[in-house]
Amino acid sequence: EQFYARKRRKIAHTQGPKMLPFIGNAHQLGKTPHDILNFMFDNFYKYNHHNFRVWIGYYLNIFVTEPQDVEFILSSSSLIKKSDIYEMTFDWLGDGLLTGSGPKWHKHRKIITPAFHFKILQDFHEVMNKTSNKFMEKLREASKGDNIFDFQNMVNYFTLDVICDTAMGVSINAMDNPHTEFAKAVEYICANINMRAFHPLKRSKLTYQFFPEYQDYCKAVKTLKDFTFDVIEKRIKLHRAQEENKTLDSGHDEFSKPRRAFLDTLLSARVDDRPFTTQELYEEVSTFIFAGHDTTSSAISFVIYLLSRHLAVQAKVFEEQQRIMGEHMKRDATFQEIADMKYLDMVLKETLRLYPSVPMVGRHTEKEYNMNGKLIPEDTSLNIFIMSLGYNEHNFPDPYRFDPERFADGTEAHKPFELVPFSAGLRNCIGQKFAQLEIKTVISKIIRNFQILPAIDELASKDGYVSNILGPLREEQRPKLHKYEPKLEMVLTLKSENGIMVRMRERN
Numbered sequence: 001e002q003f004y005a006r007k008r009r010k011i012a013h014t015q016g017p018k019m020l021p022f023i024g025n026a027h028q029l030g031k032t033p034h035d036i037l038n039f040m041f042d043n044f045y046k047y048n049h050h051n052f053r054v055w056i057g058y059y060l061n062i063f064v065t066e067p068q069d070v071e072f073i074l075s076s077s078s079l080i081k082k083s084d085i086y087e088m089t090f091d092w093l094g095d096g097l098l099t100g101s102g103p104k105w106h107k108h109r110k111i112i113t114p115a116f117h118f119k120i121l122q123d124f125h126e127v128m129n130k131t132s133n134k135f136m137e138k139l140r141e142a143s144k145g146d147n148i149f150d151f152q153n154m155v156n157y158f159t160l161d162v163i164c165d166t167a168m169g170v171s172i173n174a175m176d177n178p179h180t181e182f183a184k185a186v187e188y189i190c191a192n193i194n195m196r197a198f199h200p201l202k203r204s205k206l207t208y209q210f211f212p213e214y215q216d217y218c219k220a221v222k223t224l225k226d227f228t229f230d231v232i233e234k235r236i237k238l239h240r241a242q243e244e245n246k247t248l249d250s251g252h253d254e255f256s257k258p259r260r261a262f263l264d265t266l267l268s269a270r271v272d273d274r275p276f277t278t279q280e281l282y283e284e285v286s287t288f289i290f291a292g293h294d295t296t297s298s299a300i301s302f303v304i305y306l307l308s309r310h311l312a313v314q315a316k317v318f319e320e321q322q323r324i325m326g327e328h329m330k331r332d333a334t335f336q337e338i339a340d341m342k343y344l345d346m347v348l349k350e351t352l353r354l355y356p357s358v359p360m361v362g363r364h365t366e367k368e369y370n371m372n373g374k375l376i377p378e379d380t381s382l383n384i385f386i387m388s389l390g391y392n393e394h395n396f397p398d399p400y401r402f403d404p405e406r407f408a409d410g411t412e413a414h415k416p417f418e419l420v421p422f423s424a425g426l427r428n429c430i431g432q433k434f435a436q437l438e439i440k441t442v443i444s445k446i447i448r449n450f451q452i453l454p455a456i457d458e459l460a461s462k463d464g465y466v467s468n469i470l471g472p473l474r475e476e477q478r479p480k481l482h483k484y485e486p487k488l489e490m491v492l493t494l495k496s497e498n499g500i501m502v503r504m505r506e507r508n
């Protein structure tokens with residue numbers, strides 16, 4: 001109690017909601033991931049865009065919303081340990097690039113960085129094109145007869161197919177077979193992590209194991225492990241066979257060579273003068289699948305949502321496609337053509353400002369810090385509230401207006417730490433270029449094949465503003481949302497609780 005009082009005095013510089021003895025602010029967080037997001041924005045507005053603190057029992061959380069403090073944390077070479085929220089991913093991901101820290105993380109980060117070289121991305125682009133074509137068929141079916149459908153749900157299988165093919169070199173074909181064990185297990189675990197994140201007893205494994213659903217959870221983790229280890233072992237055998245073939249016969253057949261997957265890059269890498277262990281391979285491949293699938297689904301969904309409501313912006317995206325793709329609008333865009341789609345880039349940036357796929361990232365302090373004159377105690381969670389940055393009207397005037405022109409060349413650009421959807425510094429997103437390529441490839445195809453419409457015509461934005469106003473905490477004070485408007489929820493990734501409901505009409 002004394003220790004706690006001292007800590008409280010130390011952080012008196014940062015305001016926060018009133019708290020109760022023992023539980024702190026835990027009772028105010030809200031029950032659902034939707035409430036939690038509104039709780040955060042409520043405080044963001046109440047404390048005038050300043051950082052705020054939240055006590056969960058005796059555990060101190062600082063929500064960081066001020067760009068100079070975001071810069072302090074992300075530029076630090078010692079503040080790289082993740083907060084405890086990431087622990088829920090350990091059973092699946094182990095100690096991979098996303099969750100790990102220390103010397104192992106440093107070494108792996110250095111080895112894995114070249115796996116995202118643009119030459120490798122060019123290879124991956126083929127997979128993205130092929131998988132997008134298949135996705136168009138699925139969208140054609142779903143949108144028949146002016147049908148209203150949930151895009152968010154469908155796009156998940158698309159991104160899962162892309163990531164499994166590029167990470168492991170296997171086509172799981174989840175778009176055709178959404179009910180296979182592996183696809184179901186990935187879906188289950190992602191939802192499970194999100195659900196546990198804010199449950200006081202389910203969050204810790206110590207107590208979670210007493211819940212009846214724990215058995216299902218273990219089964220899903222086992223499915224993921226068995227499948228991934230099996231792929232890895234087969235790939236190791238293939239590599240050995242290829243090595244032997246090379247020495248026997250150097251003129252190998254180009255066509256029998258499988259396309260290089262992320263796993264192949266890892267298999268030929270060396271760490272401390274030895275190959276990766278099977279466990280290390282497993283951790284990095286699973287991390288790639290987790291970090292690269294839910295995030296891109298979220299981004300693609302929100303781009304589609306915004307284009308369906310903001311038809312003038314959609315028209316400009318389409319014009320750019322016509323200009324770049326010329327007469328053959330249905331063909332695959334080349335790597336260079338994707339890079340030339342500058343307006344689409346602006347739309348993606350503006351989408352991630354409003355709906356960042358990763359709304360918050362957390363660091364754990366292992367010692368005391370002086371953060372721009374504010375004392376931050378040891379054993380504190382520093383949660384960078386990425387999403388709040390995009391709603392700071394000092395840096396983004398009229399923040400609820402969807403306006404890709406904010407990011408036009410020559411416009412007064414924001415400073416580096418005022419907007420960080422892919423984080424920044426040593427632990428930034430290693431897959432940023434991969435993500436941008438995948439998102440642009442699939443959106444470019446969708447827009448050339450379909451006209452995207454809101455679920456019902458009345459939901460098209462008349463004034464350029466989005467329909468989601470964030471906060472206040474009390475639901476009755478928030479504007480009522482139509483059932484077809486997304487009800488945002490903040491979990492590890494940003495999602496819509498009720499899906500992204502749209503219509504699509506095929507273009508001639």
Ligand code: HEM
Nearest residue numbers: 097098291292295299357358361422423427429430431435
């Ligand atoms: C729109 C898509 C994406 C967004 C917005 C995004 C965002 C982020 C953010 C904010 C972080 C920092 C996390 C933290 O500090 O805890 C991160 C880390 C990471 N991302 Fe992404 N990401 C996206 C797509 C991808 C893709 C496609 C991949 C892989 C193919 C990927 C792989 C990773 C990995 C491995 C890390 C951990 C890096 C490290 O700590 O060294 N991400 N991402």
